[in-house]
Amino acid sequence: MSSNESTGGADDAATGGLGDYMKTTTTQIKGTDPENVRQLCLRMCRQFVGGIWSTTSVQSVDNNILVKRLTGGLTNKIYLCQLLANNDDLADDTDCPTKLVIRLNAKRFCIGHHQDVHKDYIMAPLLGQLGLGPKIYGICPEGQVLQYYPHRHFTENDMTDKQLVGKLAKMLAQFHQLDAPISKHSDWILDFCTDGLAKLVDRESELIEKFNEYNCLNFQSIDLKLEMNWLIESLETYMSSHTTGVDTDTDTDTTTADRFVLTHADFRCGNIWVTNDSTGSLLLSDFDHSSYGSRGLDLGLLFSEFVRKSPIDFPDDQLMRRFIADYIGESGRLCDGDVGDGNDDQKWSKRSVNSVDSVLNECKFFIIAYHLIVMFIIIMSDNEVPLDEKTSYAICDASIGIYIELKRKFIAHKK
Incomplete structure (x- = not known):
């Protein structure tokens, strides 16, 4: 596979965006x-x-x-x-x-x-x-x-409203610091991907037939097993910072709990309400998938909705940095409240793993991961997702196209 083939396939499949494919499924999912x-x-x-x-x-x-x-619906x-x-x-x-x-x-x-x-x-x-x-x-x-609550859903246009973005970032920080009486098992996303890889091996020949039948150009341009292995290895490295106390970006000691939080795990615009009153209050909804895990998941889910489609690229760094800075500020306030002056080495806000650059890196990784994981949710769901087969593969191929290009840019930037 040449780089031109993978990039071109991604742009072709994702023109108009993954969201446009998803919009066509409303009737099927609504039930x-x-x-x-x-x-x-x-x-x-x-x-x-x-x-x-x-x-x-x-x-x-x-x-x-x-x-x-x-x-x-679903x-x-x-x-x-x-x-x-x-x-x-x-x-x-x-x-x-x-x-x-x-x-x-x-x-x-x-x-x-x-x-x-x-x-x-x-x-x-x-x-x-x-x-x-x-x-x-x-x-x-x-x-x-x-x-x-009379309300509307949060939109991409709202990302330019500094006051509203600040409210949302602080709300996410508050959510992440909650202590909820649910399982603290933190590796579910790694377990899911490992299980997905095993299913992929079992169904490889069947999937190749479907990719060819539905002209899935992006699928045809990659080795899906290699991509899943890359994701699993990256997740293992990322999760190791929870268990070893090492910041994988800087190789310095850090607190194991910094990245391990209560996540919403479906932190998307449709689950963020902007109330129709003078205060413009925000509310979160749909907590079915809430779980303890990596904070980057919620950040990645939110900003995956703002991925630029033509040409494919991450959301604007300035928008993400503004949100992350507000998120870090509130997280530091919540985590450092009991830390006395002169103990900067013990402060959450002073650790490199919690810098804007480090959290932005987490966010971008999970934006990439989301576009591979959504494919597995649909294809490996054993028909639990109520979509016709052709639509399912069209959505997945568009998602893979975005994944290919974002991963290429992410790796190139880190070199």
């Missing part, structure tokens, strides 16, 4: 609404909110309640549940919310790592009480009842 969804939403509102919701009968649900699908479905103005009891209970959000659980989608069906039951109330996530009124096996 259908549960039977009697109105009655189910009302029952949950009556159970956990009470007040006027308790006096609204199931028989009159069609006349007194609006249930509207908002978002969701692991959950989100509905607005609203009492209508023609409900005669509204005026008698002004303290009771008339709009609520119902989050119904869909199929539990496990990508072979840290999935715990009870994890979001723990994380959602915790984050709600801390003001980092929506207020939770109640949780049951069918889903959750949440406070309604």
